[in-house]
Amino acid sequence: MHRHRRRLLTIVTESAIESRLTKDLDRWGAHGYTITDARGKGARGIREGNWEGNRNIRIEVVCDEDTARHIADHLREDYYDHYAMILYHSDVEIMRPEKF
Amino acid sequence: MHRHRRRLLTIVTESAIESRLTKDLDRWGAHGYTITDARGKGARGIREGNWEGNRNIRIEVVCDEDTARHIADHLREDYYDHYAMILYHSDVEIMRPEKF
Amino acid sequence: MHRHRRRLLTIVTESAIESRLTKDLDRWGAHGYTITDARGKGARGIREGNWEGNRNIRIEVVCDEDTARHIADHLREDYYDHYAMILYHSDVEIMRPEKF
C-alpha cells in the first residue's frame, strides 16, 4: 500500500451558502468535497439547526497543500468576515493520489 | 497565511446527554463546538440511530492543548463509565487563533 | 492522562452498501465504527443525498495501524473499483487503548 500525504480541510459554516460555496470550491481547484449537516456554537452564538435560518454544514475537502492554501485564502477574503465560519487543516494519508 | 496549532477533540456519545454535555463543555472552557448526528457500534453494542433511545452524536471541539486535556479529564470522570462514549484527539492548524 | 496513538480511518461512500460494509468491517477486525449521513462530489459526480439512490455515508473507524492497513487493503480489493468511495487515514490519540 503506497501512501501519499494530502491535506484535509474542514469548514463549518452556515447552510445558507452551501450552493454558492460548493461552486466556489470547484473553481478554486477542489476535486471533490463531502458535506454533512451540523449544528453548533461559536463566536456568533448558538446555531441550533432546527430551522433553515440556523443550520450549519460541515464540509471536508481532501486536496494537496497548494489547493488547501488557495482555498483557505479565498475563504478568508470572501466569506470569513460576514459568515459564521471556522476552518481547520490537518494531514491525512490517502491511497489513490490521482483522485485528489 | 499564519498558521497556529490547536487540538481537535472528537467525542462520539449518546444523544440523550447532548444538552447536559454542551453546558459542561462551556464550563470547561470550550469556545465552541460542532455537532453532527451519528450512529455506530462499539463496546456497548449497536446504536442504530433510528429511535430516540439509540442515537449518537459526534461532537468536535477545536481548542488549545490545555483545554483539551481539561475537557478529556472531566469527561473521563463524569461520563466515561456510564455512557456509550469514545474520545480522540488530533492536531489541526487554524487561521484565527483568537477564536479558539 | 496516558495517551496512545491509533489510526483514524475515514471512508466516504454510497449508503447503498452500508449494511454489507459494516458486516465486513466487523470481519476485518474493527472494534467499532461511527457513521454519519453525507452528500458530496467526487470523480463519480455529484451525490446530492436527496434520494435513496444518491446518498453518501461517512464512516470512521479508530483502530490500530495493522487493522487500518488490513481494512484499507480489503476495501481496495472489494469495493474501490465499483463504488463511489474515498478513504483517508490520520493519527489520533485515544485514552482507553483496550477499546480499540
Next chain:
Amino acid sequence: MLDPVVLFFLLGVTAGVLKSELRLPVQVYELLSILLLLAIGMKGGIELARQPFFELVPQMLAVIALGFVLPFLVYPILMGPGRMPRADAASIAAHYGSVSVGTFAVVVAYLAARDIAYEAYMPLFVVLLEVPAILVGIAMAKGLRGTTGWKASTHEVLLGKSIVLLVGGLLIGWLVGEEGIKPLEPLFFHPFQGLLALFLLEMGLVTASHLGSLRRYGLFLLAFGVVTPIVFATIGVVLGWLLGLSMGGAVVLATLAASASYIAVPAAMRISVPEANPALSLAASLGVTFPFNVILGIPLYHALSEQFYRYTGAS
C-alpha cells in the same frame, strides 16, 4: 381478530428479525410521536373542559398515588430474586411504575374498534402516571438525601418531550374545547389510527433490535416482563372499580398500570441514574412487556375487567 395497528407492529418485528433493509428515518419517528402525544393530550383536554374539574380530584389523587406505589411492588423482586444492582432495580421499577403512551394509544384503538365506552378524560391519567414513578426511581437509586441534582432531575423530567406535549395538548384542548378544536381534527384526530400504525411499525423494528439483548439477560427478565403487567393490570381493574370508573375505563386504567415506559423514563434515567444499564430496562419494557401488552395483554385485561365487573355487578 387482531387490530390492524397490531399487525403493523408484527410487520415491524418480522422485518427487523429477518434483517430487512426497511428503516424509518428517526425524524419520521419523531413526527409521529409528536402528533400522537399532542392528539392524546388534546382529546383529554376537550373532555376536561366538559366536566367540573374538582369532581375529578379524588380520582386524580388516587392515580398519582398509584404511580408512587407501583415501583415499590417490583423493586424488592428485582433486588431479591432478580439479583440486580440497586441502580438497575430502581430504574426498572421506574419504567414499570410509569406508563407507555404507545400502549395507551393501542388500548384506545382497541376499545374504539369494539365500541366500548370509557371515561374520555383518561389522557389526564397518562400525564399523572408518567412522572411519580420517575421520582421514586431516582430516590431509590440515589437516596433522598443525595440532594445534588434533585432539582435538576425534576426540571428535566417535567420538561421532557412527552410531558410538554401531553400537558400542552391537554391545556390547548381544555382552553379551546370541542368546537374550537374542530379545524385541527383532520391532522390530529382523523388519521390517528394510521399514525399509530406507522408508529407501531417503527416500534416493531426497534423491538426486534432489543430481542438480542433479551437473550443475554435471560429468563428472569422474560418472566418479570410478563407477570408484572398482569399483576399491575389486576390492581388497575380493582382501583378503577373502586373509583367508580366504567368497565371500559377500568380496562384503560389496567392497561396504563400494566404498561412500562420506553420513552420518558429511559430518557430521565439516562440523565439522573446513568449507572443503570439502559439495555436491561429496555429489553424488559420494550422487548417483552410492550409486545405482550399490545398482542395479548389488552384482550386479557378486557376479559379480566369484564369478569370482575360482572361479578361485582357494576356497570
Next chain:
Amino acid sequence: MLDPVVLFFLLGVTAGVLKSELRLPVQVYELLSILLLLAIGMKGGIELARQPFFELVPQMLAVIALGFVLPFLVYPILMGPGRMPRADAASIAAHYGSVSVGTFAVVVAYLAARDIAYEAYMPLFVVLLEVPAILVGIAMAKGLRGTTGWKASTHEVLLGKSIVLLVGGLLIGWLVGEEGIKPLEPLFFHPFQGLLALFLLEMGLVTASHLGSLRRYGLFLLAFGVVTPIVFATIGVVLGWLLGLSMGGAVVLATLAASASYIAVPAAMRISVPEANPALSLAASLGVTFPFNVILGIPLYHALSEQFYRYTGAS
C-alpha cells in the same frame, strides 16, 4: 378568544423559554413549510382561474408598488434614530417590506374561524409582495451601480424555495381549477390548520431562541417591531379600501403589509448583503413582529378595518 393555532405558538415559545427538551426535527419544519406554501399557492390559483385575469391587473400593480414603497418608509428611521449601519438598515427594511407566509396563514385561519369573507385570490398578493422589497433592500445596501451580483441576486431570489412553491402551486391551481384539485384536498387543504398549528409550534421554539438576542439589541428594536406593523397595517387597510377590496380583504392586505419576512428575505440577504447581521433582523421580525402580529396584531387590524369601513360606509 385565542385561536388554537395561536396557542400552539405560545406552547412553543413557553417550551423554548423554559429550556424544555422539545425539538422538532428540521426536516419536519421543511415538510410543513412545503405543504403550507403549496397549499396557499394552489388556493390562490384556483381563485385566479375563476375570474378574468386582466381585471386584477390594477390591484396587482398597486400591490407591487406597495412592496417597493414600504422599505423606504422605514430605512430612514433605521439609519437615523436607529443608528444602524447601512447594510443592517437595508436588510431590515427589506424584511418589513416583504411578507411572512406564516402570518398570512394565521390571518386566513382567523377570518375562516369568524366566517369573514375575503378575496380568495389573496395568495397572489403574497407572491407579489415577496420579491420587490428584497430588490429594494439589495439596492439600498449596494447602490444601483454595483451591478456585480445583481443578476445572480435576482436569480437566487426568484428561485428561492418559497417563491418556487408559491408560484408553482399558483400555476397548478390555476391550470387545474377547483374540480381538478379535489383529489389533493385531503393532504393540502383539510389538514391545513393542523399543519399550521405544528408550524407555529416550531416557530414558537425558534422565536424563543431569538428573544435572547433581542435583549442584546435593546428597546429600539422592540418599539420598531411593534410600531412598524401598526403603521403598515393602516396603510394596508386604506389601500385595500382604495382598491375596492371587501372589509375582510382589507384585513388580509393590512396583515400582509404588517408582516415581516423571516424565511425568504433572510435567505436572500445572507447571500446578497452578507455584511448585514442576521441576528438583528431576525430578532425584530421573528422575535417581536411575528408574535405581535399573531397574538395582538391581527385582531387589531380587524378592528381597524371594521371601523374604517364602517366610517367610510364601504361594504
Next chain:
Amino acid sequence: MLDPVVLFFLLGVTAGVLKSELRLPVQVYELLSILLLLAIGMKGGIELARQPFFELVPQMLAVIALGFVLPFLVYPILMGPGRMPRADAASIAAHYGSVSVGTFAVVVAYLAARDIAYEAYMPLFVVLLEVPAILVGIAMAKGLRGTTGWKASTHEVLLGKSIVLLVGGLLIGWLVGEEGIKPLEPLFFHPFQGLLALFLLEMGLVTASHLGSLRRYGLFLLAFGVVTPIVFATIGVVLGWLLGLSMGGAVVLATLAASASYIAVPAAMRISVPEANPALSLAASLGVTFPFNVILGIPLYHALSEQFYRYTGAS
C-alpha cells in the same frame, strides 16, 4: 388535460433544471415512499380478501412469467446495437423487466380521475413483477454457475424496502379486509393523491439531476427509453386481454410492463452487480422512461388498450 400529480412532476423538473434552491429532505422522500407502498399493498390485499385466491393463480403465473421474459427482450439490443458491457446490459434489462411503483400509482390516479374500472387486485401484480427481472439480471451478469452470492442476493432482494412494505401491506389488507382497514383510511387512502403529488415533485427534482448524465450517454439511451416502454406496453395489453382482464386492467398491466424500476432494482444491482454503472441505468429509467410514461405513455397505453379491446370486441 394533465392530472395535477403530473403537474407536480413538471414543477419538480422545472425547479431542478432552473437550479432552484428547492429541496425535499430525503426523510420526507422516505416517508412518502413508505406511505405509498403500504397503501398500494393494502389496497391490493383488500381485494384479494374478496375473491377465491386460487382463481387468480393462472393470472399470477402468467405475470411472473412476464417478469422473467421481459429482460430477455432487451438484453440483446443493449449488447448489440447498444454496445454496452455485459454488466450494464444485464442491469438495464433488470430495470425494464421490473416495475416502477411510482408509475403504477400514477396510472391508478389516471384511471380513477376518468372513472375507468380495473381489477383492484393489481397491486398483487406489482409485487409479482418486482422480483423476477432482478434475478434474471443477476444471472445475466454473473452466469448461473457463479453460485457465490446467489443466496445472499436473493435474501437482499426479497428483504428490500419496497418488497417488505408491499407484501406487508398486502398481507395486512388481506387479513383485515375492507371493514377492518377503515380506521387507517384517513392516513393511507384519502391523501393518497396528495402524497403522490409530493412524491412526484421530489422525483422531478431527482429526474432533473439525471438529465445531465443523459446527455453524456447519448441518443441510444433516449431512443431505448422511449421505444421499450411502448413495445412492452403493447405486450402488456395483449397479455391482459388474453388473461381476460377488463380494458382498464389491461391499461394497468401495460403500464406495469412499460415502467422501469428506479428504486428496488438499482438498490439490488448496486449490491449484486456492482460493476454495472448506476448512472447509465438511472439516466434511462428515471431520466427518460419515467417522465415519458407519466406524461405521454399512460394516455397512449389507454388509447392503445381501448382500440385493441374495441377491435377484438372485448369488454
